[in-house]
Amino acid sequence: xxxxxxxxxxxxxxxGFQGKGYSDGFTANMSQIVDDTLRSPGGDETEIEVVGHTDxxxxxxxxxxxxxxxxxxxxxxxxxxxxRALGLFVGTQIxxxxxxxxxxxxxxxxxxxxxxxxxxxxxxxxxxLALNELHSTAIQD
Numbered sequence: 001x002x003x004x005x006x007x008x009x010x011x012x013x014x015x016g017f018q019g020k021g022y023s024d025g026f027t028a029n030m031s032q033i034v035d036d037t038l039r040s041p042g043g044d045e046t047e048i049e050v051v052g053h054t055d056x057x058x059x060x061x062x063x064x065x066x067x068x069x070x071x072x073x074x075x076x077x078x079x080x081x082x083x084r085a086l087g088l089f090v091g092t093q094i095x096x097x098x099x100x101x102x103x104x105x106x107x108x109x110x111x112x113x114x115x116x117x118x119x120x121x122x123x124x125x126x127x128x129l130a131l132n133e134l135h136s137t138a139i140q141d
Contacts, residue, residue, distance in 0.1 A: 003047040003093055005055040008082035011099050014038055016127030025060035033057060044097035052090040074118050081115050104138040
């Protein structure tokens with residue numbers, strides 16, 4: 001199976017996704033990736049490759065401009081903070097299970113206000129709730 005391509009900030013976006021998006025096409029695509037793949041039985045084994053440009057989630061986004069976003073500066077800053085927080089680099093390949101382990105180990109509850117600063121979805125609180133749930137259900141090493 002080919003790895004899903006993700007820019008760094010989409011790991012936490014996927015954790016908190018609640019069926020809302022920028023357009024119907026975007027939402028349907030993200031739902032297929034998140035709900036039908038990552039959250040399905042066996043989804044933890046899904047391989048994800050980190051990319052430094054638009055990815056599989058961005059494909060139908062109305063803000064996409066080729067390999068970039070119309071809000072590229074904001075998105076690049078989000079990606080840089082998320083890559084640093086999760087220890088990701090362009091070319092990194094990890095499973096969804098490993099991505100969630102990194103979220104638990106490296107992204108404490110309450111940190112999204114800074115980590116996701118500038119994201120229009122932050123104020124809805126979905127990602128913070130999902131992060132708290134992930135932390136509460138994680139088996140601590």
